[in-house]
Amino acid sequence: MSGGVYAPLSPREPFTRLLTCITESNARFVLVHHFTHDRIICSCRLIDINQIISRTQAHDDTLWCIDDVHVTPDYISHIVFTSGSTGTPKAVRLRHRNFVSYIRSYIIQPTDVILNHTSVTFDAHFEEIAGTLMMGGQLVLLSPHGNLDMSIFCSTISRHQVTYLGGVPSFFLMLTEFMAIVHEKNCLKTLQCISSGGESLLSTVAQDLLSCVNEHCRFYNYYGPAECTEGAIEYRVTGVEGAQKYVPIGRPMPNVHVYLLDEYGQPVIPGMQQGEIVIGGEFFL
Structure with missing residues (x-):
């Protein structure tokens, strides 16, 4: 509804990893609640969702701002973090069209x-x-x-x-x-x-x-x-x-295309060569 990008963090993760993920995602805000409010220490603005949920009514100007948000299929939907081969969290940014195409398939x-x-x-x-x-x-x-x-x-x-x-x-x-x-x-x-x-x-x-x-x-x-x-x-x-x-x-x-290619980017000969999997399609960046 708000047009923001979702980047989940687990409070069970080490603080250094949490800080790295926040930095990698270029986050401006971090949503917290009463259990995690003291767990996050960063330069981002912390928003306590308990205070938001406890409100009985939303302000009209807030509702108007949400209604006025325009999101296109090419906007980033969410960010997931992988450890990669180095162990350092890698931010993978996925678009709305990527996720919608995946769920439909x-x-x-x-x-x-x-x-x-x-x-x-x-x-x-x-x-x-x-x-x-x-x-x-x-x-x-x-x-x-x-x-x-x-x-x-x-x-x-x-x-x-x-x-x-x-x-x-x-x-x-x-x-x-x-x-x-x-x-x-x-x-x-x-x-x-x-x-x-x-x-x-x-x-x-x-x-x-x-x-x-x-x-x-x-x-x-x-x-x-x-x-x-x-x-x-x-x-x-x-x-x-x-x-x-x-x-x-x-x-x-x-909606997915998979190729087995050799070191020169050419298709391998089935049953005779080993290759690398190359994947393309609507699910991808």
Whole structure:
């Protein structure tokens, strides 16, 4: 509504990283609340959202300013930070058209009930929140630290009839191990779609997770760096990938072009050469 750029910060991150992220994003304002007000020390102006939320009515001039904001598809929508190869946070600026094109090609449906459990330090949290609301789905917020307690996590899925669950393979491994220990598999039966990404997905983890859901649940493995607006290549997991150690990354999503090029920028010969993945399309900067 305001035309600003969203750049999430986690109060659990070290102060030096927070300061680097604020500097890299050229932030003018930092939104805080009563738990984080003393956590941020920088030259930016701090805006306490508790004071804003506590107001019973907004001023007419404030509403007029919001209505007068014009945002084009090429404006920056949000900024995500990656550690990169050096460990220094790298600001990746994504435009409105990038994110909208990605969500339109993604698997979230208007009928989905989606559990928001991803930390703001990962770009997938924006997909869970903004993507769900854009598609008209229902968003369920997990209780604080609920992703560290598998009993709370599983009961939340069951209680709210969650239909979509996204996560990284290491989290799914922890989830399936917990369910094997407690001998409880019915809590995931409401899931209609699972999305995995961010790490290589072991075939054994995929098989274990599929054994915990209903037979109609779709399972996708995604690949793509943050510059690709989260994902660019997808693979529908079938559960028969046992002969391979890892689940394949699949084929390009709609509106995405993927090339395998050699060191001279020429297409490699299939089955004879190794190359570098080059990705293009509407999701990108």
